[in-house]
Amino acid sequence: MRMTEVGLIPYAPLTAKQSNYIIRCRDSWLNVAEGGKRAGKNIINLIAYAMCLEVHPDKLHLVFGVSLGAAKMNVIDSNGFGLQWLFAGRCREGEYKNRDALYIQTKTGEKIVIIAGGGKANDAARIKGNSYGTVYGTEVNECHKSFVQEVFDRTISSSFRQLFFDLNPKPPSHWFYKDVLDHQDENKKRGENEGYNYEHFTLFDNLSIPNDRLKAVLVTYDKASLWYQADILGKRTAATGRIYTGYNSKDVVRTRDDVKDYKYIKFSIGVDIGGTDATVATLTGFTPKYKDVVLLDGYYHKQGKESGYTHDRYAKEIVVKIVEWGRTYPAFFACAHIFCESADKLFRQALSNELKRNGIYISVVPSYKKEGIVDRIRLTEILINQGRYKIIHHLKPWIEAIENATWDDKKKQEGEWVRTDDGSYPVDCLDSSEYAVQPFKPRLEV
Incomplete structure (x- = not known):
């Protein structure tokens, strides 16, 4: 059990898939956790990211979401499992050059983690002028393409370049797949991208949800619907704003x-x-x-x-x-x-x-x-x-x-x-x- 501002949070054990993903993160430059909602992607990625921050040689780092608020909610707090809790007692919130930041004391010295929103094209300008050792992007495919491209560019000179992304599925032809993941997948197939660490997680990987509750929830979904395919199975398809809602x-x-x-x-x-x-x-x-x-x-x-x-x-x-x-x-x-x-x-x-x-x-x-x-x-x-x-x-x-x-x-x-x-x-x-x-x-x- 763990005490937070919202009370006692029971721990759930990690699965072999989750553990192996975290272990691979130590040596990988690009770490991507994709899948359905309530799959534990964010928590797993945060554990891995905190481990890497602890020993990373660089001082300046970046976390982002579609907005500043989303970044703080999903990465800094994350319902009691964010960076401020993982580094509890040795971190403080503040500012760095007029940017929201989290200051963390680690084994390799103080780390400054800048917090940013990336949902708009002009948000890219707010992270220019710096080089970042590592980056964590939550719901990265909700962010603007130009911002994400700038993130990649801003980590080129890192002592040990490491990027962490979590995302819910989008339609298969979404720009993030075409411009980023598809290319990495092809390189990996050719054996040219050993530092690419991808894993797909679903609700069934989240052991914090008891089986009886999981069964009760699943009964409420039409398993042939695109809603179920996207949100529960984490498949790349559109589930919101769809035109042909009667399609099955x-x-x-x-x-x-x-x-x-x-x-x-x-x-x-x-x-x-x-x-x-x-x-x-x-x-x-x-x-x-x-x-x-x-x-x-x-x-x-x-x-x-x-x-x-x-x-x-x-x-x-x-x-x-x-x-x-x-x-x-x-x-x-x-x-x-x-x-x-x-x-x-x-x-x-x-x-x-x-x-x-x-x-x-x-x-x-x-x-x-x-x-x-x-x-x-x-x-x-x-x-x-x-x-x-x-x-x-x-x-x-x-x-x-x-x-x-x-x-x-x-x-x-x-x-x-x-x-x-x-x-x-x-x-x-x-x-x-x-x-x-x-x-x-x-x-x-x-």
């Missing part, structure tokens, strides 16, 4: 065997042309009486400034898929339609020409946008809620897009309903599939 993988995602007996009265292809983003074509089938909408297959190419294709190449590759679909579905050419990005007339012409060269006479029609994007979104949402929207399981980017689509929070506060389009999920898959479905809205009777 067990009702939407289907195998080919699940739909092998489906008949289709209409096929529709929606094509979205990316500039420096993805180019996508989605094959959609409609069952008799337009009862169900099934995303059957697709073409997806993620380009960048250096890897984009010409219109002619995209046209050829999409037509290759169209030929394949014609062989797969006997009635395809008799009832297929193509709806292509209305803003790109040149590509529509290139696609029309390529179709004719292959003896395929399907008109390429501009995508229908008269009712606006919100109407397209609402149509998909209604179909999902009615259990009429299906996606074949191999269409991973399309599934990721449906699962992680969110409303732009800033725009929503201004009274506008705008879908987030910041590269955090493959939104082009949504545009493409919507182009295929929207023209048939009257027949879908929603």
